[in-house]
Amino acid sequence: MNLQRFSIFSSDNIGVYIFTNNKYTIIPPNLDNQSKSILQENLKTELIETTVADSFLNGVFIAGNNQSILLPRIVREGELRKIKEQAKDITVEIVDVRATALGNIILANDRGALVYPEFSDAEMSAIGKALGVKEIRKGTIAQVMVVGSAGVITSKGGLVHVEASEEELKTLSSLFGVNLEVGTVNFGSAFVRSGMVVNDNGILVGSSTTGPEILRIQRAFSD
Template sequence: MNIQRMSVFGTDNIGVYIFSNNKYTLVPRNLDKQAKEIIKENLNTEIIEFTIADSFLIGIFLAGNNNCIVMPRIAKEEEFRLIKEVAKDVRVEKVDVRATALGNVILANDKAALVYPEFSDAEVKILKEVLEVEEIKKGTIAQVIVVGSAGVVTSKGGLVHIDATESEVKELGQLFGTKIEVGTVNFGNALVRSGMVANDNGVLVGTSTTGPEILRMQRAFGE
């Protein structure tokens, strides 16, 4: 599994700005050419330049997997139409749930999802249907309720908050059907999604991510 360091707009918090699955990577408009080349080379996807509610914080507002890109209710209709027109190989849905920072509150791969514990049962049902996952659970990771911020998971593996317990790691591995490791990004940040973007093809991390942190990621996402 190839892991490469990069920055976005001069910051290492690349996960705040980028969403990716195996087919598409959504990035802010005006992202520099070098960053887009790194994304194409490592994630091997089509790149779509985009905003949500006129914001560049794509990674905070979007969630999803290879079945569906899930947009918050605050997304503008023209943004919704644009993605549906361009991302033809995956479903795009706008969901009417209370939370709008969906990337912070949904952790998903193609098999399962772990979501914010304060979602209602009706909201969880909506998310299960749009994500087309076998199982969805409400929960926390290391007592962190913004579970989308506390982990990154693909079909190849997952990395979660360094303080996740052994039992949590085991349960997450069973839920997502893949191996899970604990770790940090960007020299000790336990909210790993903020500095990390991954799909089944590769992993991108902020430039201040250390060698030992990358070793943990290689254990998590390696073949």
């Protein structure tokens, strides 16, 4: 897998601005051509340029997997229409739950999902149905409730908060059906989603991610 250091708008927190799966990468408008070229070369997807709720923080507001893109109830009509028009071959759905930062509170791949522990059972069920996953659970990672911020999962592997216990890794590996590693990005950040954009084709990490961090990330997502 390709791995490259990357920044966006002079920020190493690339994961808060970008959502990706194996087919589509949703990016803010006005990115320079070189950045868009790097994204396409590494992730090998179509690019969808849009805001969500008039915000550039697409990675914060969007959750999903290779089957579904989930958007918050505050998405604008024009934004929803643009994503649906370009992502024609997967489900694009508004999740009508009180929380709106879906990327921070839903961690999913095509097999399973872990969600914010304060979701109601009905909300959890609605999210699981929208994602089309076999299993969905409420929980935390290393006592962190914003589980979408504390992990990155694909169909090949995953990286989670460096303080996750062996027992948590075992449970999460069973849920997602992949091997997991603990680690950090951007010179010590345990909120790994903020500094990473990953699909099955490639990996982008924040520019301040160190060599030892990169080695662990590569191991986490190796076949």
